[in-house]
Amino acid sequence: MFIDTHAHIHQHPTDEIADIVERAANAHVGAIFTAGTTIDDSQLAIDLATGFPSIFAGVGVHPTDLTRSLTADDIARLNALAGSPQVVVMSEIGIDHQDRSPDMIWQAESFHAQISIARQHGLPIVFHIREQADDYDARSARDVSLSILKETNAGELGGTAHYFQGRWDFAKELLDLGFNISFAKTLARITDLEETAAKTPDDRILLETDAYPQMFKKNRAKWTEPRDIPLVAEKLAIVRGTSSSAIKDLTTKNTLAMLGEHATTVLTAL
Numbered sequence: 102m103f104i105d106t107h108a109h110i111h112q113h114p115t116d117e118i119a120d121i122v123e124r125a126a127n128a129h130v131g132a133i134f135t136a137g138t139t140i141d142d143s144q145l146a147i148d149l150a151t152g153f154p155s156i157f158a159g160v161g162v163h164p165t166d167l168t169r170s171l172t173a174d175d176i177a178r179l180n181a182l183a184g185s186p187q188v189v190v191m192s193e194i195g196i197d198h199q200d201r202s203p204d205m206i207w208q209a210e211s212f213h214a215q216i217s218i219a220r221q222h223g224l225p226i227v228f229h230i231r232e233q234a235d236d237y238d239a240r241s242a243r244d245v246s247l248s249i250l251k252e253t254n255a256g257e258l259g260g261t262a263h264y265f266q267g268r269w270d271f272a273k274e275l276l277d278l279g280f281n282i283s284f285a286k287t288l289a290r291i292t293d294l295e296e297t298a299a300k301t302p303d304d305r306i307l308l309e310t311d312a313y314p315q316m317f318k319k320n321r322a323k324w325t326e327p328r329d330i331p332l333v334a335e336k337l338a339i340v341r342g343t344s345s346s347a348i349k350d351l352t353t354k355n356t357l358a359m360l361g362e363h364a365t366t367v368l369t370a371l
């Protein structure tokens with residue numbers, strides 16, 4: 102079975118979840134990691150994972166959801182959530198330098214603090230790094246995130262650059278630190294990504310959808326869901342000159358390897 106290593110399906114109306122899980126299972130997606138974006142949202146991710154054997158949770162505060170640097174109380178709450186049995190990754194955390202992104206100091210401090218929580222619970226980190234499109238200079242999100250990942254020796258925890266859209270030179274730096282690269286449906290439309298998709302080693306590729314309620318798409322049937330994972334696998338297979346079934350075997354194996362001691366939790370679903 103495939104694993105969707107990053108989605109936000111707990112943000113869908115509760116009455117839609119059983120159908121989303123069934124559509125995923127019909128597409129051979131046997132496990133879905135649903136990532137919290139705030140402390141309260143992380144609790145919702147855990148609550149959903151508690152009710153569905155194929156759903157597992159990530160906890161974390163997304164960089165664009167910060168309204169201040171995380172306080173001692175926030176960190177204590179996240180730490181408690183990270184210890185829940187349904188939690189298999191520290192996610193979604195990271196650095197985001199788009200227009201109107203929150204204060205860079207809050208982001209850096211919070212990324213540090215959440216890597217430290219992950220370390221206390223033996224959780225891999227699934228992180229987001231996004232540049233402001235026309236500002237690739239000064240202290241870019243890439244430089245800031247790489248320096249934090251190095252300072253904290255986060256490579257020891259393992260994890261993945263989620264929804265990766267960067268060039269090969271950036272992917273190479275993350276791979277050298279010990280992280281995986283996770284591909285999503287964007288691979289089908291961003292041709293610049295193909296070099297990274299072709300060169301990332303077999304044992305370092307993961308799949309995800311980043312599925313969340315896409316209210317801006319009027320046609321509900323067009324919303325991205327975990328059932329779309331095979332589309333990403335097919336595109337990767339073409340770029341890498343292999344089969345979708347080989348991509349399935351590799352990425353599931355890589356995901357379980359990334360989870361370390363938490364892999365047994367997910368194996369029950371596959």
Ligand SMILES: [Zn+2]
Nearest residue numbers: 107136193311
């Ligand atoms: Zn996400």
